[in-house]
Amino acid sequence: MRKVYNKISQIVGNVITVKAPGVAYEELAEITTRRTKSLAQVIKMEGDMVSLQVFAGSRGVSINDEVRFLGHPMQVTFSDDMLGRIFDGAGNPRDKGPLLTENLIPVAGPSVNPSKRIIPRKMIRTNIPMIDVFNSLVVSQKLPIFSVSGEPYNELLARIALQAEVDMIILGGIGLKYDEYMNFKNVLEKGGALTRSIFFMNTASDPIVESLMVPDLSLAVAEKFALKGKEVLVLLTDMTNFADAMKEIAITMEQVPSNRGYPGDLYSQLAARYEKAVDFEGAGSITILAVTTMPGDDVTHPVPDNTGYITEGQFYLHNGYIDPFGSLSRLKQQVNSAEKSRKDHRAIMDGMIQLYAQYMETEEKRSMGFRMSNWDLKLLKYGGLFRNQMMDLSVNIPLEEALDRGWQILAECFTSEETRLRTELIQEFWPTNGK
């Protein structure tokens, strides 16, 4: 029997308190207001007094609205019928498709036993040289794109989703602008990937509390598919909005903030989501790519800072480029060795970056008006070519071609000794048509 109460005793922020004996912690309730119905979740209980966060927000909730407890925590449907579908942050369809109610699974389940994990070993090719060559993405990796608003991070995400060799894509939109949502949809549709995608979409105009559920819904469904053998790529954008939603609830609950208003458990909350990335031995995997916008381009802001402490590296997107210096895939060593990739992979990766670093120094010297040596001029030429032919996000070539192109650029700018690359590799790979 489901319990129904209609005496809300307090409404603060998006949290309501109701006298309701016999409910369970984190249980869901449905609130029916004059306008609409909304889900709410128990976040605190004291005696018979139960506090719930209202997914659709508390606006328009009146104290004698009906609160009906559902007898279970947050759940989501799971089936192949979800492919190609679009849901909201409460798990309801936001496309015209039918309501899916069968096979409900709990969200935010237990964590994977660390002793069952395996060492990551497979590269995910994206055809973006700055990723494949310099900071390879690896199956089961969790990696954020650090950026500021205005940068093309969602375009980048959509492109990776389209080109990555994965079985399916789950997109979790958190406070996403409507046109960006549409853009994702169009890109995936045009690329023929929509039928292997599932969207959980909370847009900027949707209730903010609802966005809190998006990562959990996305990851719960991803986990089930992964256990059934699917290689799943989960995209979460923008996790800073997720953190901000948590901040709002924490302040409403009068929790003592730790850092710039964010709750003290921000790290644990983010980690609980990111750590869902996994490679199940004998089954599928979850790889997480997220967007973390940095307020004020400040990487020490609590959200990027805590994220960096959790994820396995990060891509910095600056001025439309993936920055070769701040960006780091901490798992790349697992997949770019001579055995797992082409044998010149690591040499090209290190060599080209070192030369690019020298180019940056020269660029600085030039801007300060110092004299340019012959070597400086070579570096300047190299910097330009590297930018246009490698870093530019419109470059779309497979790893091998990118490595070949790397040699081509080097040969166009330097003598082989100047590159300091190993003789053995030079003999095998140095282009003969270079000068």
Added chain:
Amino acid sequence: MNQNFGKIVGINGNMVSVAFDGNIMQNEVAFILHGDERLKSEVVRIGDGVSFLQVFESTKGIKIGALVEFSGELLSVQLGPGLLGQVFDGLQNPLPELAEEYGFFLPRGVSLKALDDSHKWAFTPKVEKGDTVISGIALGHVPEGIFEHAIMVPFHFQGEYTVEEIVSAGDYVLTDTLVKLKDERGNIHEISMTFNWPVKIPIEAYRDKIVPTEPLITQARIIDTFFPVAKGGTFCIPGPFGAGKTVLQHIISRYAEVDIVIVAACGERAGEVVEVLREFPELIDPRTGKSLMERTIIICNTSSMPVAAREASVYTAVTLGEYYRQMGLDVLLLADSTSRWAQAMRELSGRLEEIPGEEAFPAYLESRIAEFYERSGLVELNDGRVSSLTIGGTVSPAGGNFEEPVTQSTLKVVGAFLGLSRDRANARRFPAIHPLESWSKYKSFIPEDITNEARDVLRRGSDVNQMMMVVGEEGTSIEDFALYLKSELLDSVYLQQNAFDKVDAATDDKRQEYIFENVHKVLKTEFPFDSKDDARSFFNRLRQAFIDWNYIDMDSAQFKVQHESIEKLIEEQSGNEKSL
């Protein structure tokens, strides 16, 4: 048995309030009964008829009115043979066994025995009927891998005991009674191979604590030569994300010259533990010829595992460390990251609505950190032997800024500060320990006046570098420029170390002395240079020669050859002096 029950009256995250009327104890373990599940919790505050419990599991689905069973026992770990080589969660549940039983995921509300009851151990008695013993004294031992695991008089035994009975040598299981001891009042106590110890109480069954002086060789050059760690001492490794804290700790856990290493993965990535877990069994410890796993215990409470258990995990780790120290062994505990432990305390404190201190950390943060590091130490055991527990913790300061409560509280109590720098990590200068900001209170095996000279070169070289940024190379004198190149040489061939090269990854004390003498010689030599390009090219060649040298096994013939070519390089350049 006098069972004590209470009822849940409030739930807020992993904190529950429980009405009770019996006698309960601060920090005692209680279980929330939820269907078949028993959710382990710890009493953290007692009020008038209501107590607060932190729950070591998710509280999802728990209801007001749920029954709580108080155990009357403090949160404890099981001690005994069989701990080495194991992988436990923060509450000492063996993770591989959990996986065997429950598969991919960590189920809620189950616990498994830490040690195997059925395993037979070959016991050799060491005392005889009539002997007098006190706590911590070995009554016998069993072989545990490469060690003789002492079966000791439990540490809570006070006063003198007489051995009444002891079994003869043979195979026994953990719980068999091996010895009967009679206390001063004539009561008999049965001793088996195992007993429990409350994790938050230090094990102090030793005569004395001694000041640590002997260096603990980590085989990381920058540490051993410049910022050494002492056996029984403490150190911390603060640094922003990605600066190399975990990699550095992994290196130390492999190469440190100690008997036993306890790795406490506290609130960090599960993936990082997996590397240790999968690689250590394959790696041979050159000191013992056995797999590294045989000297290692992993306590693993990673970031998505329950937060309260994370708080407990560092205590579990340090208790196991103290236990092996009692056997006369040198133990090293590495905790990554103590900030996650501090955050667990902060979450708990917030839910208890305590008055927050800086950045919402509880006011007792500093004393908890101090208490933790105080459990390290060099001790003289009750049988006169000396053994040690060394503790090193990483710190993950918010925003990479060391002016924050956890770093600052830690710096007050540790003996060495190995501060990692974002700039050095970005420049791929690993290990990214900042050579000018770090410090150690311990002595290196290399005389201080020599290391001080090297430090001085680093400092002055860095000043020159700063100046050059403003005035350019043109505006710098050739002497200053050479000084700068010397500091760069010291940095790149000695301070930096390639963790991925078989030889360079670990440099023992003998080799450090040898190499350092040669580097020091370069620092002390005046080289005449015709031009800055001349200087740069010389130091480039010298650097390459030293780096090549670092990659050569000290026992190989090649080592000497390379040394000679380095000396030749130096002589040629400094000999130029005469021709000028």
